[in-house]
Amino acid sequence: SAGPGTVQKDVPSAGQWTWTYTPPDGPVNPNVTIQADDGSGGITTTSFSLNVNDVSPTIALTGDSTVTAGSVYTLDLGAITDPGTDTVTDYAINWGDGNTDTFAADHPTGDTRTHTYSATGSKTISVSLTDEDGTHLSAGVKTITVGAPAPTVTSLNPTSGTMLGGESVTITGTNLTGASAVTFGGDAGLNVVVVNDTTVTVDAPARMRLR
Numbered sequence: 001s002a003g004p005g006t007v008q009k010d011v012p013s014a015g016q017w018t019w020t021y022t023p024p025d026g027p028v029n030p031n032v033t034i035q036a037d038d039g040s041g042g043i044t045t046t047s048f049s050l051n052v053n054d055v056s057p058t059i060a061l062t063g064d065s066t067v068t069a070g071s072v073y074t075l076d077l078g079a080i081t082d083p084g085t086d087t088v089t090d091y092a093i094n095w096g097d098g099n100t101d102t103f104a105a106d107h108p109t110g111d112t113r114t115h116t117y118s119a120t121g122s123k124t125i126s127v128s129l130t131d132e133d134g135t136h137l138s139a140g141v142k143t144i145t146v147g148a149p150a151p152t153v154t155s156l157n158p159t160s161g162t163m164l165g166g167e168s169v170t171i172t173g174t175n176l177t178g179a180s181a182v183t184f185g186g187d188a189g190l191n192v193v194v195v196n197d198t199t200v201t202v203d204a205p206a207r208m209r210l211r
Contacts, residue, residue, distance in 0.1 A: 004030055023052040025084035027133070054133045057082035059091075059108065059140035061127060066145045073115050073144070075125060077108045080139075086131035096123035096144075117146040151175045165206035176200050 005021030019034055033047045060078030067073040080088060092102040095115045105111065108129075117123065127140040153173040161167040169189070171182065175197060182189040182202040189202035 005032065007034060021050070023050075025054075025086065027054045028052045055083050056136040057084075057086065057088070057129050057131065057139055059127055059129060061125065061140040061142040063142065064144070066147060067117060068149050069117050069120050069146050070149055071116065073117060075113050075115070075142070077111045077113070077127065077140075079109055080107070080129070082131075084133075086133055088129050088131050090130050091139075092128045092130075094126040094128070096125050120146045120148050122146075148178055149175045151179060161204050163207055165204045167204045169202050169204055171200040171202065172198060173200075174198060 005019055007017050007019050010016040010018055017036075019032075021032070023030070029052070030050050031047060032050050033045060036044045058081045060081075061075060062078060063073065063075045075093065077091075088105070088107055090102060090104045091108045092100055093113055093115075094100045095117070097117055097119060099115070101113065101115075103111070103113070108127075123144050123146055125142045125144065126138050128135055128137045129139040130136070151173060152175065153171055155172045157170045157172070158167060161169075176199065177194060177197045179192065179194055179200050182192050182200065184205055187205040187207070189205055191201075191203045193201045195201060
């Protein structure tokens with residue numbers, strides 16, 4: 001006999017028994033006692049302390065793998081996997097850009113959370129879960145890529161020039177920081193300079209008339 005757990009005789013081995021025990025949760029440290037009785041008055045008992053470690057829960061995360069800076073990103077929180085019987089009381093989302101949001105909830109499964117990224121690059125989203133055993137970091141992780149928004153042009157100055165080209169043209173718009181080339185009707189402009197996110201200067205090529 002055993003407590004906790006069960007002892008079962010191995011077949012076909014006549015003298016070997018196996019003890020099994022599935023703890024309901026951890027961390028716990030039960031004292032285990034196993035007693036052998038040969039039915040003829042011979043009884044042997046052994047005891048030991050069993051250390052059962054906690055298994056951290058995990059959570060499924062779904063959402064797009066890419067998003068444009070300045071646009072809203074949506075993260076869906078899915079099923080929690082936990083072999084124990086713990087209850088998640090709150091969770092936190094580290095969005096990978098220095099911002100963390102904390103939420104109180106009996107269970108985050110089915111929750112949808114949103115975030116807006118201002119900077120481009122690779123971002124690792126990490127969700128931590130808190131239950132009776134403490135806070136479990138990185139219970140769910142998802143890596144996404146934040147891309148730059150498309151540039152737009154709102155005005156040109158000047159709007160006309162000579163066939164010889166050479167005019168310095170100021171382009172005004174949005175999201176122009178990453179601009180590396182400017183074309184006029186398919187001909188490449190010269191001396192492209194990104195002044196800031198809203199202004200680019202470029203010299204008009206020859207044989208083109210600005211419109």
